[in-house]
Structures are given as C-alpha cells and as structure tokens.
Amino acid sequence: MLKYTKWLLAVSMLAGTTHVLAQENSHKGSSPPVAQIVALDECDPKTFNDDKPPAPGPGFCKNVALGATTPLLKLFGEAQSGTPDPNWDFEPDTLKISEGTTVRVVDQGGEPHTFTEVAHFGGGFLPPLNAPGEETVPECSGGFSNVAVAKTRILQGSQTEITGLSKGEHLFQCCIHPWMRVKVEVKDHDHDHDHEHGTPEK
Numbered sequence: 001m002l003k004y005t006k007w008l009l010a011v012s013m014l015a016g017t018t019h020v021l022a023q024e025n026s027h028k029g030s031s032p033p034v035a036q037i038v039a040l041d042e043c044d045p046k047t048f049n050d051d052k053p054p055a056p057g058p059g060f061c062k063n064v065a066l067g068a069t070t071p072l073l074k075l076f077g078e079a080q081s082g083t084p085d086p087n088w089d090f091e092p093d094t095l096k097i098s099e100g101t102t103v104r105v106v107d108q109g110g111e112p113h114t115f116t117e118v119a120h121f122g123g124g125f126l127p128p129l130n131a132p133g134e135e136t137v138p139e140c141s142g143g144f145s146n147v148a149v150a151k152t153r154i155l156q157g158s159q160t161e162i163t164g165l166s167k168g169e170h171l172f173q174c175c176i177h178p179w180m181r182v183k184v185e186v187k188d189h190d191h192d193h194d195h196e197h198g199t200p201e202k
Contacts, residue, residue: 033101037182039154039174041109042087044069048111062156063110079129084179096185103162103184107154114175115160116140116152121171124178125149131179140175149175
C-alpha cells in the first residue's frame with residue numbers, strides 16, 4: 001500500500017506541473033488529413049480525490065460523466081489480477097492511415113494519460129497497474145521524471161497531435177494504464193484509396 005501511495009503522489013504532484021503541448025502544424029495552404037483517437041476512463045472522483053493515501057488527492061479525477069465509475073482500489077485489483085478495466089481505453093484500438101496524416105489524441109476521460117510510442121507493448125511505470133509479471137517497457141521507464149515520457153502526457157480535456165509517422169506499424173500505449181493500447185498502420189499514399197479509419201474529427 002505504501003508503494004501505491006508513493007507512485008500515486010508522484011503522478012498527482014506532476015498533474016499541476018507537467019504540461020503536454022500539442023505539436024503545431026507548420027503546413028501552409030491545405031491542411032493534412034486528421035484521424036482522431038480518444039482516451040477514455042471511468043475514474044471515481046470520490047476515491048481518486050480523497051486526501052488520504054493511496055489516493056492521488058483532491059482534484060485529480062475530473063470525471064463529470066453520469067453513470068458507472070470505478071473506485072481506485074478496484075482498478076488496482078483488476079489490473080493485478082490480469083483483467084484490467086476495459087473502460088480505460090483508447091478508441092479505436094487499431095488505426096489505418098496514409099502517410100502525412102495527423103493523429104490527434106483527445107483525453108475525454110477524467111484523469112491524465114500518456115500516448116507513448118513503444119517498440120513492444122508492456123508494463124507502465126506504476127507497478128500496481130501492471131499485469132502479473134509484466135515489466136515496465138523502456139519507453140515508460142522513469143515515469144514523468146523522464147522528459148521523453150512527460151512530453152507524451154495528455155491532461156483531462158486536452159489533446160496532442162502526432163505528425164510525421166513513417167510507413168509501417170507504430171505501437172502506442174499509456175504509460176500509466178498500460179492496457180490502453182493502439183496500433184497505427186501507416187500506408188503510402190498510393191497503396192490504396194481507403195479513407196483513414198478513426199474517430200471522425202469534431
């Protein structure tokens with residue numbers, strides 16, 4: 001439980017000090033196509049915002065959605081049993097785009113997430129939220145004290161944009177909730193004329 005507290009307090013403190021800036025689109029003239037991914041969760045404000053450990057603290061969870069929510073300790077328990085809560089999710093899970101497409105990631109959940117490119121899917125930097133035997137992937141190592149990880153962070157209600165993805169397969173995951181995963185498949189312009197498959201831009 002003490003380990004939970006240390007990790008969560010670190011995330012909570014960084015919530016007010018770490019900012020993810022969306023990459024600015026420098027293209028002139030016609031804008032490139034955009035494919036959107038949304039980050040979702042059902043954090044329970046009562047248990048996440050409690051001022052006693054292991055909760056992150058007041059103001060951490062800003063979930064205002066009506067309906068079911070998941071208490072903090074239940075989220076831990078499900079993750080550690082190998083059956084993480086499916087309501088913490090990136091949608092869609094697979095995205096097929098052409099080269100030059102901007103990937104826009106919007107945090108529509110109640111708490112922070114990261115959208116971090118990894119070589120292989122694996123654990124995040126909070127051990128209590130990793131599956132049994134799952135190790136932290138190198139790209140998530142160090143948590144928000146690692147500038148590379150901090151740059152991929154998305155605050156509640158904010159967004160980030162990924163540009164310049166090369167042709168091929170790209171894997172992204174949340175370094176906090178590592179079961180939140182997306183595979184982006186980038187094709188060249190002439191591969192076919194399919195439209196990008198993602199959440200329509202709003």
